Amino acid sequence: xxxxxxxxxxxxxxxxxxxxxxxxxxxxxxxxxxxxxxxxxxxxxxxxxxxxxxxxxxxxxxxxxxxxxxxxxxxxxxxxxxxxxxxxxxxxxxxxxxxxxxxxxxxxxxxxxxxxxxxxxxxxxxxxxxxxxxxxxxxxxxxxxxxxxxxxxxxxxxxxxxxxxxxxxxxxxxxxxxxxxxxxxxxxxxxxxxxxxxxxxxxxxxxxxxxxxxxxxxxxxxxxxxxxxxxxxxxxxxxxxxxxxxxxxxxxxxxxxxxxxxxxxxxxxxxxxxxxxxxxxxxxxxxxxxxxxxxxxxxxxxxxxxxxxxxxxxxxxxxxxxxxxxxxxxxxxxxxxxxxxxxxxxxxxxxxxxxxxxxxxxxxxxxxxxxxxxxxxxxxxxxxxxxxxxxxxxx
Numbered sequence: 001x002x003x004x005x006x007x008x009x010x011x012x013x014x015x016x017x018x019x020x021x022x023x024x025x026x027x028x029x030x031x032x033x034x035x036x037x038x039x040x041x042x043x044x045x046x047x048x049x050x051x052x053x054x055x056x057x058x059x060x061x062x063x064x065x066x067x068x069x070x071x072x073x074x075x076x077x078x079x080x081x082x083x084x085x086x087x088x089x090x091x092x093x094x095x096x097x098x099x100x101x102x103x104x105x106x107x108x109x110x111x112x113x114x115x116x117x118x119x120x121x122x123x124x125x126x127x128x129x130x131x132x133x134x135x136x137x138x139x140x141x142x143x144x145x146x147x148x149x150x151x152x153x154x155x156x157x158x159x160x161x162x163x164x165x166x167x168x169x170x171x172x173x174x175x176x177x178x179x180x181x182x183x184x185x186x187x188x189x190x191x192x193x194x195x196x197x198x199x200x201x202x203x204x205x206x207x208x209x210x211x212x213x214x215x216x217x218x219x220x221x222x223x224x225x226x227x228x229x230x231x232x233x234x235x236x237x238x239x240x241x242x243x244x245x246x247x248x249x250x251x252x253x254x255x256x257x258x259x260x261x262x263x264x265x266x267x268x269x270x271x272x273x274x275x276x277x278x279x280x281x282x283x284x285x286x287x288x289x290x291x292x293x294x295x296x297x298x299x300x301x302x303x304x305x306x307x308x309x310x311x312x313x314x315x316x317x318x319x320x321x322x323x324x325x326x327x328x329x330x331x332x333x334x335x336x337x338x339x340x341x342x343x344x345x346x347x348x349x350x351x352x353x354x355x356x357x358x359x360x361x362x363x364x365x366x367x368x369x370x371x372x373x374x375x376x377x378x379x380x381x382x383x384x385x386x387x388x389x390x391x392x393x394x395x
Contacts, residue, residue: 008352014204021245049247058187070178071102073197073212084219085142097337125286126155148180153285154294163192182253194218200246209242274366293353301383
């Protein structure tokens with residue numbers, strides 16, 4: 001059996017989105033910036049997509065900017081708010097220890113430029129505290145950035161509360177919603193955010209396209225120079241076929257969202273229940289406040305890389321964390337932030353489900369994963385030391 005359980009890394013493009021990509025490539029081939037009729041037809045299609053995305057997010061079309069994906073959107077939002085804040089003498093940025101590297105690496109860059117960066121801790125359940133945020137947000141804060149849902153452990157953060165607090169103080173607020181959009185209700189007014197990032201390939205759209213919501217009046221500076229596209233804020237001819245395909249995928253994703261969430265949550269909980277029977281393992285992240293398709297575990301006494309390779313041999317595509325750092329030998333910063341020690345964090349497994357996931361696939365993973373874990377432990381000197389008492393169990 002083949003089971004694709006790495007949808008948090010990327011999803012398979014939806015057939016309808018793929019069809020739209022081809023149709024738009026053929027029908028709207030003109031450059032949206034051109035004045036001739038072919039260009040103007042392309043511009044009309046571009047603006048139709050912008051309005052459709054805005055309708056889903058609960059904002060105005062002029063507040064949507066099309067980008068190459070979540071990383072670019074995060075970068076532009078953070079740098080824009082930081083530069084604007086610096087001009088007013090505000091150089092403090094508050095974020096969390098479990099953000100995606102698109103956020104964390106941008107913050108490191110700004111830190112080298114003299115900005116003060118505060119990374120809020122999270123509890124063992126992987127959720128940041130509003131009270132902790134309140135302690136750090138002050139008159140020198142130029143930006144608060146808290147992700148809506150974590151890409152590794154699936155925890156859903158109290159963004160509405162933190163965003164509301166920031167709005168009351170007049171502090172710009174950004175949320176990385178890449179993992180959330182298309183998988184849970186997302187409305188920018190409810191979140192009280194000034195910036196929101198999303199990426200098409202996380203909800204059945206093509207790779208290399210995304211969007212940035214920037215609230216009217218929120219500072220927005222350019223990352224890419226060279227043209228007047230996207231109202232002068234993002235140079236480069238718009239990738240209209242990809243934008244249209246993303247729009248189609250997003251519309252399909254939210255069409256039956258409550259039913260999707262209910263069905264996939266049930267599959268998730270069944271898989272969590274089955275894997276929890278493995279001795280000396282632990283679920284990562286909160287058991288309730290988590291994305292409907294996220295299952296994340298640590299298994300003591302094994303290496304995650306070996307686990308992934310053997311599962312792949314069984315036809316199960318999984319991950320040990322974020323796809324962006326899958327080549328790294330360092331343990332996940334997210335798992336370390338929730339208190340997992342290095343040895344345990346190395347034995348992590350992330351399974352991310354989709355609407356295509358079946359009961360049969362859940363049963364197959366529930367049967368094969370314990371076998372692979374058992375085999376790896378049988379050949380592990382660390383596990384032998386744990387069994388014989390030369391080391392103490394942590395989980």
